[in-house]
Amino acid sequence: QSGSVAANPEQYDESYLCPVQVGGQTLNLDFDTGSADLWVFSTLTPASESTGHAKYNPKTSGKAKSGYTWNISYGDNSGASGTVYADKVVVGGVTATSQAVEAATSVSTQFMQDTDNDGLLGLAFSTINTVQPQQQTTFFDTVKGTLAKKLFTVDLKAGTAGTYDFGYIDNSKYSGTITYVPVKTTNGFWEFTAGAATANNRSLGSVGDAIADTGTTLMYLPTAVTSAYYAQISGSTNSADAGGYIFPCDADVPDFHIAIGGKSFTVPGEYINFTPADNSGEQCFGGIQPNTGIGFTILGDVFLKAMFVVFDQTTSAPRLGFAAQ
Numbered sequence: 001q002s003g004s005v006a007a008n009p010e011q012y013d014e015s016y017l018c019p020v021q022v023g024g025q026t027l028n029l030d031f032d033t034g035s036a037d038l039w040v041f042s043t044l045t046p047a048s049e050s051t052g053h054a055k056y057n058p059k060t061s062g063k064a065k066s067g068y069t070w071n072i073s074y075g076d077n078s079g080a081s082g083t084v085y086a087d088k089v090v091v092g093g094v095t096a097t098s099q100a101v102e103a104a105t106s107v108s109t110q111f112m113q114d115t116d117n118d119g120l121l122g123l124a125f126s127t128i129n130t131v132q133p134q135q136q137t138t139f140f141d142t143v144k145g146t147l148a149k150k151l152f153t154v155d156l157k158a159g160t161a162g163t164y165d166f167g168y169i170d171n172s173k174y175s176g177t178i179t180y181v182p183v184k185t186t187n188g189f190w191e192f193t194a195g196a197a198t199a200n201n202r203s204l205g206s207v208g209d210a211i212a213d214t215g216t217t218l219m220y221l222p223t224a225v226t227s228a229y230y231a232q233i234s235g236s237t238n239s240a241d242a243g244g245y246i247f248p249c250d251a252d253v254p255d256f257h258i259a260i261g262g263k264s265f266t267v268p269g270e271y272i273n274f275t276p277a278d279n280s281g282e283q284c285f286g287g288i289q290p291n292t293g294i295g296f297t298i299l300g301d302v303f304l305k306a307m308f309v310v311f312d313q314t315t316s317a318p319r320l321g322f323a324a325q
C-alpha cells in the first residue's frame with residue numbers, strides 16, 4: 001500500500017499537524033521523526049488538561065494492553081504519559097490494522113495549551129519507543145512490510161500545507177536530484193553527518209552530527225556556527241530574556257547554506273527571521289539557535305521546510321535523501 005497525508009502548519013509554522021484516523025476517530029497529530037511513540041489525547045486524559053483537544057475513545061474499538069504504560073519526555077522538556085491500546089490507525093489511506101495507540105492520562109502544559117495538537121505520531125526508530133513492559137513499533141515500522149517501498153517522504157512548507165507520503169517518492173515534489181547520506185541509528189534518531197555551513201559566502205564552520213527532526217520547530221546548531229551566523233546580522237544579540245538570539249525585525253537576514261553529501265542546500269533568510277520576539281514587533285526571534293544543553297544538533301522544521309527529505313529503510317542500512325523543493 002501507499003498514501004499521502006497533508007501536513008498543516010500551525011501559526012508561525014511552530015509545528016505541522018496531520019489528520020489521522022485512530023479507531024475511526026479523526027485526530028490532528030504532530031508527526032515527529034525525533035521520537036517513536038504514537039500518543040493521543042483521550043477520554044482518559046483529565047478534562048482539566050484536555051479541554052479543546054479531540055480525544056481518542058478506546059471504548060469504541062481499542063483493545064486494552066493490560067499492564068502496559070508509557071512515559072515520554074522530549075528535548076524541549078515537554079512530556080506525557082499513560083496507558084496503551086491496540087487499534088486501527090489510518091494515515092493518508094495507509095492502514096495499520098493493529099497499532100499501539102498510547103492514550104494519555106497526563107500531559108505537560110505545552111501540550112495542554114496547544115489545542116490544535118491532539119497528540120504525536122513518532123517516526124524515529126522503534127528502539128526508542130517508551131512503552132513498558134514491551135516496547136511497541138512506530139506506525140511506519142508497523143506498516144513498513146506492506147508499503148510499496150519501505151520509505152516515507154517529508155515535504156513541509158512555509159506557511160502552507162505540505163505532505164507526508166508513505167511508500168513512494170513523488171518526483172514532482174522536488175527539484176534537481178536526491179542526495180543520499182548514511183544514517184546512524186544507535187541513538188534511535190535519523191542521525192547523519194552534515195558538512196560546512198556558509199552565509200554571505202563566509203564560512204561558519206561545520207555543522208557535523210545532526211538529527212532530522214520534524215518534531216522540533218527550529219534549527220539548533222553548534223554554538224560556533226550559530227554565533228558566526230549572527231555575527232552577520234547587525235543588531236543581533238543572544239538574549240537570555242528572549243531565550244535566544246534576536247535581531248531587529250527589519251534586519252537583512254542572510255540565507256544559510258549547508259553541505260550535505262557534498263551538495264549545498266539553502267535555507268532562505270526569511271525562514272530564519274522566525275517570529276516577533278515581543279509584542280512591539282521590533283525584535284524578531286531567530287530560526288537558528290545554539291544546541292547548548294540539548295545534546296544534539298537538530299535540523300528541525302525551519303530547515304526541513306526548505307527541503308524534500310526521503311526517510312529510507314528500503315535496505316538494511318537506513319539512509320536519508322535530501323533534495324531542494
Ligand SMILES: O=C(CCCl)NNC1=[NH+]CCN1
Nearest residue numbers: 032034074075076215216296
Ligand atoms: O524531542 C525531540 C528532540 C530529540 Cl533530541 N524532538 N521531538 C519533539 N517532539 C515534541 C517536542 N520535540
